[in-house]
Amino acid sequence: MRLVKVGIASVNTTVGAFVRNTDRALVLAKRMSEDGVTVGVFQEQLLAGYPAEDMVQWQGFIDRQWPELERFARETAALSTVFVVGVGVALQGQRLNCAAVVAGGRVLGLVPKEKLPTYSVFYEARTFGRGQPGMKERYRGVPLGDYLFQFDFGLVAPEVCEDIWSADGPMRRRTYSGAELVVNISASPFRLGFVETRRELIATRAADHQCTIAYCNAVGSNDGLIFDGGGFLNQNGRHVMETPRFQEGFAAAVVDLDRTLRLRGEATTWRVDREAWLTTGGQGTAVLDCTDAVRTRRESLTYPVPAHRSFFLPTPDKRRPAREALCEDILDALSLGVGDYFEKTRAFKVLGIALSGGRDSLLTLLIAHRYAKRARPENPGSLIQAFYMPSRFSSDSTRDAAETIARELGVAFQVVSIDEAFERERDVAARMLGGVPVTPITEQNIQARLRAQRMWNWSNSCGGLFLQTGNMSEKSVGYTTIGGDLMGALAVISNLPKTVVMYLLDYLQEVTGYEGIRKVLAKPAGPELAHNQVGEEELMPFPILDACFYLFASEKLTPSEMLQALTPMFPEVEAARLGGYVDKFVRLFTQSIYKWVQSPLSLHVGNLDLDRERALQLPVVTGSEWMRET
Numbered sequence: 253m254r255l256v257k258v259g260i261a262s263v264n265t266t267v268g269a270f271v272r273n274t275d276r277a278l279v280l281a282k283r284m285s286e287d288g289v290t291v292g293v294f295q296e297q298l299l300a301g302y303p304a305e306d307m308v309q310w311q312g313f314i315d316r317q318w319p320e321l322e323r324f325a326r327e328t329a330a331l332s333t334v335f336v337v338g339v340g341v342a343l344q345g346q347r348l349n350c351a352a353v354v355a356g357g358r359v360l361g362l363v364p365k366e367k368l369p370t371y372s373v374f375y376e377a378r379t380f381g382r383g384q385p386g387m388k389e390r391y392r393g394v395p396l397g398d399y400l401f402q403f404d405f406g407l408v409a410p411e412v413c414e415d416i417w418s419a420d421g422p423m424r425r426r427t428y429s430g431a432e433l434v435v436n437i438s439a440s441p442f443r444l445g446f447v448e449t450r451r452e453l454i455a456t457r458a459a460d461h462q463c464t465i466a467y468c469n470a471v472g473s474n475d476g477l478i479f480d481g482g483g484f485l486n487q488n489g490r491h492v493m494e495t496p497r498f499q500e501g502f503a504a505a506v507v508d509l510d511r512t513l514r515l516r517g518e519a520t521t522w523r524v525d526r527e528a529w530l531t532t533g534g535q536g537t538a539v540l541d542c543t544d545a546v547r548t549r550r551e552s553l554t555y556p557v558p559a560h561r562s563f564f565l566p567t568p569d570k571r572r573p574a575r576e577a578l579c580e581d582i583l584d585a586l587s588l589g590v591g592d593y594f595e596k597t598r599a600f601k602v603l604g605i606a607l608s609g610g611r612d613s614l615l616t617l618l619i620a621h622r623y624a625k626r627a628r629p630e631n632p633g634s635l636i637q638a639f640y641m642p643s644r645f646s647s648d649s650t651r652d653a654a655e656t657i658a659r660e661l662g663v664a665f666q667v668v669s670i671d672e673a674f675e676r677e678r679d680v681a682a683r684m685l686g687g688v689p690v691t692p693i694t695e696q697n698i699q700a701r702l703r704a705q706r707m708w709n710w711s712n713s714c715g716g717l718f719l720q721t722g723n724m725s726e727k728s729v730g731y732t733t734i735g736g737d738l739m740g741a742l743a744v745i746s747n748l749p750k751t752v753v754m755y756l757l758d759y760l761q762e763v764t765g766y767e768g769i770r771k772v773l774a775k776p777a778g779p780e781l782a783h784n785q786v787g788e789e790e791l792m793p794f795p796i797l798d799a800c801f802y803l804f805a806s807e808k809l810t811p812s813e814m815l816q817a818l819t820p821m822f823p824e825v826e827a828a829r830l831g832g833y834v835d836k837f838v839r840l841f842t843q844s845i846y847k848w849v850q851s852p853l854s855l856h857v858g859n860l861d862l863d864r865e866r867a868l869q870l871p872v873v874t875g876s877e878w879m880r881e882t
């Protein structure tokens with residue numbers, strides 16, 4: 253029996269706040285050590301914060317991480333714990349995204365990331381160089397390269413995030429070279445359903461490579477990327493521990509590393525594969541002997557026995573039902589995104605929302621309030637201000653709904669009519685047009701733009717964070733006004749399809765019982781920019797719009813393929829009508845890209861998002877010939 257206690261931390265870092273990030277990590281490092289942790293794991297780019305993007309190109313941004321790493325080493329020198337932490341270094345002009353191994357007051361070695369994600373929301377290959385198999389360099393006198401670390405408790409292989417996502421990653425050769433404990437330090441952003449993907453992947457890799465894996469993830473939001481934390485400890489495919497998500501802290505569990513070796517010995521397929529690898533020229537990974545660096549204290553560790561006192565009966569199932577898990581995950585992620593933006597920018601005192609009595613602004617308000625409950629539990633409503641800005645097209649029912657929810661949440665609510673200003677702006681525009689009246693659409697847009705202008709003026713003077721409320725479906729077809737409701741300082745729900753917005757509101761109504769939600773849902777969605785506007789009548793039913801969006805923007809189908817896919821999905825809709833919806837969607841989508849490239853920074857919860865900088869890079873000026881059948 254060779255017991256080792258593995259601690260997995262998640263730190264809420266801020267990009268560039270090296271000292272603060274290190275301080276936060278040190279607090280957890282000391283607590284881990286007090287808890288008897290043998291190996292304490294911290295996330296990718298712990299010191300710099302993630303994602304630093306092109307900031308990595310500043311030499312100072314790289315160089316100033318090192319003194320903080322040395323401080324981390326100094327301040328943990330007396331602890332008998334080995335730490336793995338993420339740091340950036342520059343070697344021969346290349347920036348390398350490294351896992352640093354720290355113990356006994358020294359940086360013992362640096363292992364650079366080999367696989368650099370450059371897809372979806374990641375752009376690492378743009379700024380970082382790659383670690384190479386067999387690499388052996390030195391950085392400031394410290395070994396840097398493809399190394400394993402021998403301690404008095406076993407052989408450790410550090411690696412960085414994407415390294416685990418490749419079937420041909422460094423884990424294979426390192427475990428064939430004897431690594432028992434693979435430590436993966438990650439900064440993996442929240443995406444819907446991704447926690448299951450991580451869980452399955454880590455279990456698969458631990459079984460494939462017959463090792464113990466300690467996987468650590470960052471927590472907190474930076475710009476639009478929200479990190480959900482949630483570390484994993486898995487031994488040879490068996491789940492050992494999962495750390496809490498959406499919160500800073502650490503959790504620890506004991507594993508018997510002899511068990512990893514025994515299972516490896518029993519796994520004949522693994523052994524045969526290893527032999528084949530050796531005979532076909534597989535190169536072993538070099539080992540750094542660190543047995544003298546620190547004497548770990550493991551005498552008081554006890555064998556990991558099941559809390560429910562049976563090796564045979566299943567552990568009690570604590571999983572939440574799928575609907576609750578999905579809704580709570582999205583709400584946790586987005587409220588963390590709002591809160592971290594609010595706090596980390598240090599620019600704001602209060603959150604502001606233009607509250608229409610409709611679905612999108614209601615959900616945005618509920619998300620902001622969820623954050624406020626955490627930040628100011630004694631009076632969450634005092635962190636938020638809501639403005640209802642009616643025009644002649646606004647109804648009593650939306651005003652009542654907005655007022656009701658604001659009262660229920662204790663949020664300051666003001667009514668600010670835009671009607672007079674609407675008339676004035678409409679007349680001025682007509683004068684500019686040589687006496688010709690503005691178009692009906694422009695009449696609508698004047699209202700949206702007046703509301704946005706008022707929100708900016710308010711926020712500008714009081715330090716308010718003006719939350720933008722648009723959803724992804726309406727954004728995809730340009731059903732939003734430039735200079736109007738498209739604008740704001742931070743887009744909160746712009747990665748949520750409208751059908752998901754409604755799903756979340758149904759759920760929230762059920763769990764909170766708020767009358768304000770019921771009142772909003774009682775009325776069909778519509779912008780109230782003209783008489784009797786219903787969004788689904790002007791566009792198309794939202795389930796069809798969202799399906800079109802998915803098939804076109806995510807699955808990259810052509811319009812005729814989309815129609816083929818949609819026909820069995822919506823059998824009640826006549827073929828010609830469905831075809832009309834597809835054509836309308838594709839036309840609106842391609843004609844609206846110019847709009848969403850102007851939209852504010854937004855929070856990401858999925859791989860598919862309308863964000864040209866971060867998720868979907870589409871040209872604005874295009875012809876549609878390529879989509880036609882030949």
Ligand SMILES: Nc1ncnc2c1ncn2[C@@H]1O[C@H](COP(=O)(O)OP(=O)(O)OC[C@H]2O[C@@H]([n+]3cccc(C(=O)O)c3)[C@H](O)[C@@H]2O)[C@@H](O)[C@H]1O
Nearest residue numbers: 693696697700726730731732733734736737778779781846
């Ligand atoms: N390719 C291009 N590149 C750059 N600019 C381009 C452009 N095409 C048009 N433009 C310009 O864009 C402007 C038109 O865009 P914009 O002013 O936004 O207006 P527009 O797209 O014409 O109308 C906005 C639509 O959004 C709907 N809406 C508004 C507000 C809220 C909601 C809701 O969901 O509740 C819905 C509203 O009912 C209306 O159908 C024009 O000034 C035009 O010159």
Ligand SMILES: Nc1ncnc2c1ncn2[C@@H]1O[C@H](COP(=O)(O)OP(=O)(O)OP(=O)(O)O)[C@@H](O)[C@H]1O
Nearest residue numbers: 606607608610611612613640641721737777778779
């Ligand atoms: N009367 C209003 N008072 C304050 N803000 C408004 C008003 N009407 C519209 N807005 C702002 O413009 C945004 C866009 O309106 P839109 O109709 O798309 O959204 P919604 O009303 O929140 O949801 P829904 O589409 O379900 O009606 C609103 O979310 C809100 O922020």
Ligand SMILES: NC(=O)CC[C@H](N)C(=O)O
Nearest residue numbers: 369413414417439440441
């Ligand atoms: N930082 C990274 O390397 C992240 C990439 C990885 N595939 C993830 O999202 O988990």
